[in-house]
Amino acid sequence: MTGEELKKLGILAKIEIKDAEVESYLKKLNSEIAIANAISELDTNGINPTTHVSELRNVWRDDIVKPASKETFDEMMKVAPETEGTFYKVEKILEA
Amino acid sequence: MKDIDILKLTAVELSAKICSGEISNDKVTQTCLNHIKEVEPKIKAYQLVLENGALAQPKVSGEKCSSLAGVPIAIKDNIMIKNHPVTACSKMLENYIAPYNATVIEKLKNAGTLLIGKTNMDELAMGSSTETSAFMRTNNPWDLSLIPGGSSGGSAAAVAAFTVPLALGTDTGGSIRQPAAFCGVVGFKPSYGLVSRFGAVALASSLDQIGTFSRTVKDTAVLFDIIAGADYKDPMCEPLENPSFSQGLDEANFKGLKVGVFKDVDYIKLDPEIKKAYKENIQKIKDSGAEIVELEIPSYQYIPAIYKIIMCAEASANLAKFDGIRYGYRAKNVRNLTEIFEKSRGEALGREVKERILFGTFVLSAKNYHNYFDKAQRARTVLINETKEAFKKCNVLFTPTTTQMPTRSGAELSEYCDVFSTASNLTGASGISVPAGLLGGVPVGMHFSAPRLKDADALKAAAAFEKISGWDSSKLPSALG
Numbered sequence: 001m002t003g004e005e006l007k008k009l010g011i012l013a014k015i016e017i018k019d020a021e022v023e024s025y026l027k028k029l030n031s032e033i034a035i036a037n038a039i040s041e042l043d044t045n046g047i048n049p050t051t052h053v054s055e056l057r058n059v060w061r062d063d064i065v066k067p068a069s070k071e072t073f074d075e076m077m078k079v080a081p082e083t084e085g086t087f088y089k090v091e092k093i094l095e096a
Numbered sequence: 097m098k099d100i101d102i103l104k105l106t107a108v109e110l111s112a113k114i115c116s117g118e119i120s121n122d123k124v125t126q127t128c129l130n131h132i133k134e135v136e137p138k139i140k141a142y143q144l145v146l147e148n149g150a151l152a153q154p155k156v157s158g159e160k161c162s163s164l165a166g167v168p169i170a171i172k173d174n175i176m177i178k179n180h181p182v183t184a185c186s187k188m189l190e191n192y193i194a195p196y197n198a199t200v201i202e203k204l205k206n207a208g209t210l211l212i213g214k215t216n217m218d219e220l221a222m223g224s225s226t227e228t229s230a231f232m233r234t235n236n237p238w239d240l241s242l243i244p245g246g247s248s249g250g251s252a253a254a255v256a257a258f259t260v261p262l263a264l265g266t267d268t269g270g271s272i273r274q275p276a277a278f279c280g281v282v283g284f285k286p287s288y289g290l291v292s293r294f295g296a297v298a299l300a301s302s303l304d305q306i307g308t309f310s311r312t313v314k315d316t317a318v319l320f321d322i323i324a325g326a327d328y329k330d331p332m333c334e335p336l337e338n339p340s341f342s343q344g345l346d347e348a349n350f351k352g353l354k355v356g357v358f359k360d361v362d363y364i365k366l367d368p369e370i371k372k373a374y375k376e377n378i379q380k381i382k383d384s385g386a387e388i389v390e391l392e393i394p395s396y397q398y399i400p401a402i403y404k405i406i407m408c409a410e411a412s413a414n415l416a417k418f419d420g421i422r423y424g425y426r427a428k429n430v431r432n433l434t435e436i437f438e439k440s441r442g443e444a445l446g447r448e449v450k451e452r453i454l455f456g457t458f459v460l461s462a463k464n465y466h467n468y469f470d471k472a473q474r475a476r477t478v479l480i481n482e483t484k485e486a487f488k489k490c491n492v493l494f495t496p497t498t499t500q501m502p503t504r505s506g507a508e509l510s511e512y513c514d515v516f517s518t519a520s521n522l523t524g525a526s527g528i529s530v531p532a533g534l535l536g537g538v539p540v541g542m543h544f545s546a547p548r549l550k551d552a553d554a555l556k557a558a559a560a561f562e563k564i565s566g567w568d569s570s571k572l573p574s575a576l577g
Contacts, residue, residue: 001458013412013457014419014434015450016442025451032408032455035511036468038401039475049473050480052302053524053548054289054332075195081426088421093433 001029099127104570107167107261107315115161125150125210128168132213132259135576140234141244141254143173144181144214163318163342165208170254170263173214174221174297175306177201184297185229186219188424188444198295199330200264200306200323207322212260215250219446220415221266221299223247224274224509228448233505236279237573238538242502245275248309252279255309256573262319263309268299269403270497270517272307273529277497277541280531280573282558284308284316285517287548288524289334291320292327300410301332303403303521311569313530313559317342320551334549341552348559351385355557356490359390363397364512367500369535374496377532377542380564381494389490395479396519400511402479403518405459405472412456418445476522483523487547492557497529497541516543526551528558531567537574 003022006029010017017025068076073086082089097119105113113119132145150168171177174184176194178201183189197205204211218228226234226249234249236242237257244253248265252275255263265272267285276283285307293306306323310316324339357378358364366374382388420426420440427439445453459468486493495516503509520527525548529541542561546554562569 006454009454009457009461010438012461013453014416014437014441015445015453016438018442025454028451029455029458032404032451033458036401036405036459036472039398039405039471040467042395042398042471042475042478044471044474044478047474047477047481049470050476051473052288052332053480054334056289056332056334058331059328072195076422079192079195079423081420081424090421091430091432091436095432 001026001033099130102127103131103258105261106312107164107310108318110261111161111164111167114166121166124166125168125212128212128259135257135259138235138240138575139237139253139257140232141215141250141257141259142170142213143183143185143216143231143250146180146211146213149177149180150210150212162207164262164322166210167262168210168212168260169204170213170215170251170260171201171211172217172248172251172263172265174217174266175200175264176295177211177214180214182214182297183231184220185217185231186445186449187230188418190230190425192423194295196295199292199327201295203323209262213254215248215254215263217250218247219449220297221247221268221271222411222448222452224270224514225505226250226275227505228446230446236502236538237575238280240575241504242538243278243505245278245502247271249275251309252276252281252283255279255281255311257576258572261310261315264323265307265309266296266299267305267307267517267521268303269407269521270514272309273497273517273527273541273543274514276309276529278502278539280539280567282310282313282316282528282530283541284320284528284555285520285526286320286324287526287551288521289332290324290336290549290551292325292330292333294327294329298414300407301414302410303407305521313528313555313562314342314345316528317345317555341555345556345559348556349384349563350381350557350560353386353492353557353560354389354490355381355386356389356391356486356493358495359392361392361397364499364515365510366496370496370499370501370540373532373535373540374542377565378494381561384560384564391486391489391493393479393482393486395475395482396515398475399479399515399518399522402472402475402522404455405468406476406522408452408456409460409469410456412453412460415449415453479519480523483519483525484547491546491553493545494557495543495545497543501535501538501540520545524548526554528554530558530561530565531569532565533567
């Protein structure tokens, strides 16, 4: 992995990576990649991937929106960093 | 009854004495709180002690007594107790107050247990030493200079230091069983899907499981009886009504049991002392009437790679929810929405967590998906198939819990350290670590694994082993003596 690839990963993962951190991140991630590379030698031809080990199947219900109680709503808003009225407040999402 | 004698009671014994009126509920709580005050400066197991919360629990005695009524229990700080902080030991959640109870907490409250505190852990359960906690380090009660293991190191140390007879943890690759082994207590990860994870902070959802710490296998099973069972709030939770895993443990023995053991293999570098202890314990099990079956599961050598890829990939997706908008930390001095995300996550998440998210993003990116994530999921199938074959030849698999002993703080553990415990997360099997003695004054753990949903077999083997291991579960750890 190169510094450029790392910066791109940071953008994808939405994690700020400072220039001073690049070298140490690369050292760690490249050693992780080396460990992960071990599986390339395992023959997995004709083997299906496992996404989870449960044999349960999804249970469906009608997709009906039910109003949340005022209490639940207040609880959810109370833990938000910044709110205005009934909304979460964020910085602008479009540059002028 | 002297305070130390109360602290040394098992959960089952303690509850019986509370229910019969021999010891009051308040006396038990106060004794625990006093002991926490005494040992906490050395151990640092607790992220939060719920002095008022614990004492405000319902009183239980007489007819209404359940099997763990009045018993104090410590909870890993990634499990939600309503109206109390749940930090997962991350700055991201430092000021977050749980708006609801985890299902396991509801069940513990219904059973009348006393929730006495939240325990320290690796940040967001990412680590094997409890050193990545954003707030403090926990010390091993047997030698304060050693790590307690992790990520549930606080829960393991809390039980090992006799501050509580029971604790809950979470286990994604060995996060209950490895610290249990390092601290000399019993640590149990049930089969995937037997305990609801609703209200626990997720790490890797196809591997995560809530499990238990205690000083005896019986206590583990009784606690498991309470927290196991169906919950529609966790879609992976198996329909299981009125579980009774604690039945028949007193009579458990090895007679006629087929116990699978590992052949010597080069890629798993066992600490020579652990290897010696492993061989001795195999002999003890054999002498107790078990049939020993030598096995090899070749794909074990790929476990560190498979685990790293799948765990990091799932973690990177799960942790996308920490965006600085709906809850958790938000960075100051940001100019736009993207900076809210990048700086909030950059500033509030610890180094280990960020590395895992970046690695997870790497293996999921279009260029690498085929060679890493998809390949690891197929390799996981190979491991599952080989493990199924192995379990055709034996009832339980017996291994050491870890391949090495706890290190000094600051040293790195080998990527193979948790290979035996991680195998059960990847295959969905149950796994239990049981103390097997001291090596150089520090506990060593042995591990039983049974096929998925055959948890009773793992518990019975562990209970049988407990009788022949020679471990004294009422002995105080040396650093507290």
